Amino acid sequence: MTPARGRWRWSILTVVTAGLGLTACTGEKASEASEARRKADAQQRLFITGTEETRGQDDGVPAEKPVFTHLTVRARGDTTEVVREQDGTWKLTAPVSARAEAAVVETLLGTLASSSFSATVKEAPTDADLEAYGLKPPLFTVTARAFVPDAQGQGAQDPARQRTVTLHCGKENTYDGSVYVRRDAEPAVHAAAGTVRWALDRDTFALRAKDLLPPLDERALKGIEVKAPRGAYQLARDADGAGWRVVAPVAANANATRVAELLKALVEQRALSFPEDTPESRKRLGLEAPVVDARFTGGPGEPVRVRMSRVTEDGAVRAYALREQGTQAVLGEVPEDALGVLDVSVRELKDRRVLEFRRQDVRRIVFHPGGGAPAITVVSTSEANEGAGHWDVESPQRGKAQHFKLASLLRALEGLKATGYGETNPKNWARYGVTEDSPGAVLLGADGRELARLWLGAEVPDEPGTLYARGSGPDVLKVPESRLTLPTRPEDLQEAPKAPDAPKPPAKTEQAP
Structure with missing residues (x-):
């Protein structure tokens, strides 16, 4: 090998080695940059679990989603406490004990779990800045508690897996519709999409279930008694449990489909508001002398009584419903049409079959x-x-x-x-x-x-x-x-008589030759 050829080969090897080292260095820096971006993105999420900083999509292992267990929402003058029940449903515990509006709560939780700040507006705002952003005091605040589940989905009782985040929300930015937000005690002011404000700014009425008359399962009931303007009637379940009978004011088979329709329409009535339930308010709202008074027996628990009234307030006609079962009572304003759901004639309830027989x-x-x-x-x-x-x-x-x-x-x-x-x-x-x-x-x-x-x-x-x-x-x-x-x-009706058999033709006789 000549010296010149040897130097040429050495130069090629040096260049290749340097290139490989540069590539490795570049790849390492890119990975570090990607990890830094991921950690920064994790810090921008509304609800931080802490797992986003160590696990994510880049290493093929998704971050655990938090399981929310408690919400405190301070908005529009109300402070509402919402807790997750053992069966996964949500219930209001303050200022009233009531079922939660599932769709509203799920939207709020979904927003907390998936949304991020869109920008950081100011790292070190002054008191004057906070007032300008509507954050001193905040217009509404949401405190959410959750736990980060383990591989088996457990961890609710493990303090190391508990997470709590408080979001303080302010005014809307009229330029792009975003909302100003601070997280926990951090000084920085962030911007979040307008959908965050829409999802989190919820008062007690918005978070409370509006179907005030359930549970009322037609299949479990044994008797229905109604007093209404078009008359009073009583219905009783058939002995076989399949249908209904009208027992007063006349005795007749009832149209089971129509009865089921009435009860379905009743429980689907949605509350327009929840007035304070006091003896004085019941009297003022006409519930001591109701327009409709119904009693349902045979279902789970004690009998259910539903009273409905109609009153004129400030020139407007309003209807109210009071549901009572044992010591539990719920009072709500309902659409005026609700008064007519049970106010039907006995003739309408009767089975339209002309004859009753088997x-x-x-x-x-x-x-x-x-x-x-x-x-x-x-x-x-x-x-x-x-x-x-x-x-x-x-x-x-x-x-x-x-x-x-x-x-x-x-x-x-x-x-x-x-x-x-x-x-x-x-x-x-x-x-x-x-x-x-x-x-x-x-x-x-x-x-x-x-x-x-x-x-x-x-x-x-x-x-x-x-x-x-x-x-x-x-x-x-x-x-x-x-x-x-x-x-x-x-x-x-008779079977047609059988036709007589046709006479057989006489047998042929052969003539002798």
Whole structure:
């Protein structure tokens, strides 16, 4: 190797080694710069857990999210304490004991956990600066307590994992809508997005749940008693627990769907405000002589009483609701429409089924074609339920009935529903075309006891295709003619007689050749 070639190779090696060292140095500085930026960003977060400075996205291990357990919000003249319950729900403990508005609390917590300061406005502000920023005193303050969970999600009782941060918030910057903020006892004034002010500046009413009437589960109730302007009524759960019955002022099956709708509409009423609940305020708001007075029994705990009133204050009509259960009471202003939720007529609560019977109990049916035509009687000849099995026509002529047609008629009679009502207990049913000679049907049990009876009357004026009818209740009913076609002659029900077998042709005889 010549000296020149050796020097050339040595120069190349020196350059490469220097380059590698420079690259390593540059990479190390870049990593340090990235770590410094990450720590600086962590310090800019509203709620610092301390874990952001040692763990983060850069090393592949995400920082633990804090689990909030307590909030103190001082805003708009209120100081509200909110705590996390064992089941994860939130509850107000001061100035009142009440359920928290879940969506509002979750928005507040989400803002605390995820938001950062957008800029540092002043590192060492003077008292005059703080007054200008609305921070002396602050317009609102939020103190949040949380714990940093371990790998198993535990740590609520570990003092080393407890974190508390207080944010003092001031005025809105009219230039960009941001809000001035100080954290804990730090002197610096920061700017945070306007969404931070919107999420944190919450008074007691905003943090409190507005659905003042729950819990009231229709499925658990056994009885409902209501006094309202349109009348009083009582409902009782059926023995099988599936439906409802009207027990006063009349006895009838209730429309279970309508009852469920009423209760759903009631518990969905939202409070517009929560006045102070005192004997004086109850009297002033008309709750000693309520417009609606309802009692619900059979649910969890003691019976629930709901009173509603309507008063005129300063020329404006307002409605109020008072929910009482045992020693617990909640008073709230509600929309005026809430007064009409339970104020319904008994007729509206009734089941619209025309006839009340069980299909499996029917063993004999007498159809009346009307117009003097003889009645058609069919009898079940089997023990099958649901109207299936074998049926025979007993009169006016005997024959085997089409059992599928009988099953269809029974289903139609059982499912027949009124489309409207006329008067109750009319003195003259003939006014509606309902007489002893009207078309109809009588359903009888195995012991011959009448289970239900239907009469079809005249057509309802101005309602083509609709007939007046009399069913199991005292009301004049309106029923759709097309939903029920009753037989008018035995042949409508009997099986067609079999055609006689055709005579066999005579056997062919072969002639002798």
